[in-house]
Amino acid sequence: xxxxxxxxxxxxxxxxxxxxxxxxxxxxxxxxxxxxxxxxxxxxxxxxxxxxxxxxxxxxxxxxxxxxxxxxxxxxxxxxxxxxxxxxxxxxxxxxxxxxxxxxxxxxxxxxxxxxxxxxxxxxxxxxxxxxxxxxxxxxxxxxxxxxxxxxxxxxxxxxxxxxxxxxxxxxxxxxxxxxxxxxxxxxxxxxxxxxxxxxxxxxxxxx
Amino acid sequence: xxxxxxxxxxxxxxxxxxxxxxxxxxxxxxxxxxxxxxxxxxxxxxxxxxxxxxxxxxxxxxxxxxxxxxxxxxxxxxxxxxxxxxxxxxxxxxxxxxxxxx
Numbered sequence: 001x002x003x004x005x006x007x008x009x010x011x012x013x014x015x016x017x018x019x020x021x022x023x024x025x026x027x028x029x030x031x032x033x034x035x036x037x038x039x040x041x042x043x044x045x046x047x048x049x050x051x052x053x054x055x056x057x058x059x060x061x062x063x064x065x066x067x068x069x070x071x072x073x074x075x076x077x078x079x080x081x082x083x084x085x086x087x088x089x090x091x092x093x094x095x096x097x098x099x100x101x102x103x104x105x106x107x108x109x110x111x112x113x114x115x116x117x118x119x120x121x122x123x124x125x126x127x128x129x130x131x132x133x134x135x136x137x138x139x140x141x142x143x144x145x146x147x148x149x150x151x152x153x154x155x156x157x158x159x160x161x162x163x164x165x166x167x168x169x170x171x172x173x174x175x176x177x178x179x180x181x182x183x184x185x186x187x188x189x190x191x192x193x194x195x196x197x198x199x200x201x202x203x204x205x206x207x208x
Numbered sequence: 209x210x211x212x213x214x215x216x217x218x219x220x221x222x223x224x225x226x227x228x229x230x231x232x233x234x235x236x237x238x239x240x241x242x243x244x245x246x247x248x249x250x251x252x253x254x255x256x257x258x259x260x261x262x263x264x265x266x267x268x269x270x271x272x273x274x275x276x277x278x279x280x281x282x283x284x285x286x287x288x289x290x291x292x293x294x295x296x297x298x299x300x301x302x303x304x305x306x307x308x309x310x
Contacts, residue, residue, distance in 0.1 A: 004210035011211055015219045022223055022247055026230030031239050038243050045250055048219070051211065052261045057253075057272050064276060069246070069283045076287045077239060080294050098232030106225040113217040121217075122262050125210050135269075142266045143273065154277040161281030168288035 011051060018044035031082060035073050042066050052126055055135045216258035223251035238293070238300050242286050249279045 001009075021044065024037040042065050049058040113121075143151050230244035253272045260268025294300055 007211050011215060011219075015215075019219070019222050019226060022226040025243055025247060026226060026234065026240060031237055034240055034243055038246065041247065042250065045223075045254060048216070048254065049257055052216070052258065054257045054261060054269060057257060057269055057276075060273070060276060061250075064280060065246075069280055072283065072287060073239070073243065076291060080291070080300065082237070082239075082294075082300055095233040098229055102225045102229040102232065105228070106221065109221045109225075110218055113214060113221065118214070121213050124262075125212070126261055127264055138266050139269050139273070142270050146267075147270050147274075150274060154274055157281050158277060161284045165284045165288040168285070169291050 007051060011048065014044045014047045018048065031077050032074065035070060035077060039066050039070050053129060053135060056139050213258055213262040216254060220251040220254040223254070224248060227251065234302065236301060238290060238302055241302070242283065246279065246283065249275060
């Protein structure tokens with residue numbers, strides 16, 4: 001088997017699994033299964049990215065998506081205790097129209113890519129790099145030289161997302177003894193301390 | 209014949225349409241809609257990487273890196289909103305969320 005044929009076989013195999021699990025994500029009844037099929041889909045797409053030598057992003061996809069985002073999804077699904085769905089996900093009056101529209105758009109896009117733009121797309125094979133080539137180095141150089149400011153903005157976006165997620169889900173418990181910092185700052189001495197002026201009293205000297 | 213750009217374009221088109229159908233047709237569960245959004249972004253990322261690799265320009269991969277960042281933030285905030293919603297309405301069905309009468 002030539003390397004080219006092997007690539008083709010791997011592409012079709014993993015591509016078919018990815019699309020099949022994508023279909024399962026939107027159609028299975030149980031949400032936990034949906035999330036697990038999404039994990040399978042991510043894995044297979046990562047393999048497809050590896051096939052065209054985008055190693056860094058393939059690993060990032062597995063680490064960040066499968067490792068973090070999908071675990072977050074599973075946590076939320078299991079925490080929310082959604083009541084059992086007995087009907088299929090795709091059962092409503094909209095389903096037929098939705099399928100029709102999606103099929104029409106699919107045909108249009110495939111016509112566009114496979115026939116119409118065929119002559120304008122770069123048809124040559126992938127430039128296979130040597131063994132000493134590092135995808136990570138190349139992307140890192142681009143990020144830290146050409147895209148430094150977008151990179152820092154991305155960091156700020158993540159910070160904002162963290163704060164937003166925490167603020168949205170925080171829950172005030174009545175039994176919580178924590179003191180509101182704002183209340184503490186806005187305390188006015190006049191509200192809690194009353195100055196009285198009174199004459200000094202003279203004791204009779206027998207007090208112990 | 210080896211892998212070409214068209215292979216990847218058609219693959220990502222198929223994935224895009226599957227997830228778009230999930231968003232259009234789903235009336236049961238918002239969680240699945242969020243997952244379909246992740247799939248949508250994944251197929252767009254595949255396009256970016258394929259173009260970047262076949263045109264020999266690394267900028268597309270940097271863009272995918274940023275899309276992944278924003279998608280992670282979106283998933284976090286989306287799930288937080290979902291948790292709030294479930295606390296208030298005790299349901300995740302799309303049909304139940306009609307407060308705005310849209």
